[in-house]
Amino acid sequence: MFWKNKSENKIDSQQLAMIEHARKRIRQKRGFHNHFIISIFLIVCSLLVNFLFNYQSEFTLFNTSWSYVISAILGVILVIHFLKVYVFYTFMGKVWESKHMEFLIEKQAIKVEKLKRSMDKEALLKAQSEWNNENQNRNVTIIAAAAENNVIGRNNDLIWHLSDDLKHFKNLTKGHHVIMGRKTFESIPKALPNRTNVVITRQKDYFAEGAIVVNSIESALALCLDDNRPFIIGGGEIYRQAMALADCIELTRVHENFEGDTFFPNIDNVVWQEVWRENHDKDDKHNYAFSFIRYKKRKQ
Numbered sequence: 001m002f003w004k005n006k007s008e009n010k011i012d013s014q015q016l017a018m019i020e021h022a023r024k025r026i027r028q029k030r031g032f033h034n035h036f037i038i039s040i041f042l043i044v045c046s047l048l049v050n051f052l053f054n055y056q057s058e059f060t061l062f063n064t065s066w067s068y069v070i071s072a073i074l075g076v077i078l079v080i081h082f083l084k085v086y087v088f089y090t091f092m093g094k095v096w097e098s099k100h101m102e103f104l105i106e107k108q109a110i111k112v113e114k115l116k117r118s119m120d121k122e123a124l125l126k127a128q129s130e131w132n133n134e135n136q137n138r139n140v141t142i143i144a145a146a147a148e149n150n151v152i153g154r155n156n157d158l159i160w161h162l163s164d165d166l167k168h169f170k171n172l173t174k175g176h177h178v179i180m181g182r183k184t185f186e187s188i189p190k191a192l193p194n195r196t197n198v199v200i201t202r203q204k205d206y207f208a209e210g211a212i213v214v215n216s217i218e219s220a221l222a223l224c225l226d227d228n229r230p231f232i233i234g235g236g237e238i239y240r241q242a243m244a245l246a247d248c249i250e251l252t253r254v255h256e257n258f259e260g261d262t263f264f265p266n267i268d269n270v271v272w273q274e275v276w277r278e279n280h281d282k283d284d285k286h287n288y289a290f291s292f293i294r295y296k297k298r299k300q
């Protein structure tokens with residue numbers, strides 16, 4: 001990543017500067033050390049010459065021997081050098097060091113923060129793609145039986161009895177979540193066995209025996225995230241709202257027109273594609289001809 005290399009390079013250059021600083025300090029100390037030895041040597045020599053030979057020249061300063069003057073000058077230079085190396089520069093050096101340490105720590109903190117953020121982003125992307133994969137395989141299915149004129153019920157009850165359709169319904173929904181409106185739940189004798197019954201109502205204190213009660217379709221679907229094929233089983237009001245959320249419709253089309261008060265929504269061919277159909281004729285057990293039709297939502 002571009003930012004990573006850039007920041008790593010910056011840190012490397014700061015580390016190099018610190019090494020260079022350390023080298024400079026060694027050179028300065030070595031220089032002072034040499035200066036000290038040479039100065040001491042010269043001072044001792046001049047004092048020794050002066051003392052051994054009692055050598056006096058014409059040159060005096062404030063009535064002082066030349067060797068004392070030279071020694072004093074060398075001593076002053078030595079002290080200045082000492083102060084420079086061990087007092088001023090050490091002091092400055094510490095400031096420099098701590099300043100640069102702070103800089104390095106700050107840079108490292110930024111780097112760690114960026115790494116953390118990129119990890120968070122990666123984790124988020126991973127979670128999102130996992131969620132997408134899971135939901136790609138998820139198949140929210142509307143299951144309904146509707147007459148040619150889309151009637152599905154009258155007086156909160158079904159209108160026809162088609163045994164093969166009931167078997168079809170049972171086979172498909174067995175082991176899955178069945179999501180229904182409060183009125184449909186009240187139209188059946190009891191919660192459907194071998195399925196997880198989910199009832200949708202706006203009532204906050206509604207109790208449905210053998211079923212989970214939720215207050216919206218979205219909550220119902222969120223409840224069955226572990227089910228790869230939750231079924232929306234009616235009635236009319238719930239079907240209308242679920243059309244936008246569903247991926248598939250398992251429709252039993254009863255080839256007859258009926259009087260009724262509840263309707264299945266119109267299936268728009270632009271949105272839905274018929275992918276499978278099985279026709280059943282009228283017979284001894286079935287008063288009406290019907291077809292099982294599967295629709296899949298077209299990819300937008």
Ligand SMILES: NC(=O)c1ccc[n+]([C@@H]2O[C@H](COP(=O)([O-])OP(=O)(O)OC[C@H]3O[C@@H](n4cnc5c(N)ncnc54)[C@H](OP(=O)(O)O)[C@@H]3O)[C@@H](O)[C@H]2O)c1
Binds near residue numbers: 154200214217239262
């Ligand atoms: N032929 C078939 O395949 C089939 C299948 C199922 C049902 N049916 C028939 O359909 C009829 C029942 O359908 P219906 O349309 O009258 O009623 P419904 O859809 O079963 O239930 C409607 C109720 O659901 C709740 N509800 C709806 N939308 C909601 C939302 N967004 N948030 C929270 N709660 C919501 C409300 O309950 P509250 O009033 O308690 O708030 C509303 O009164 C019956 O005749 C039944 O036999 C036919």
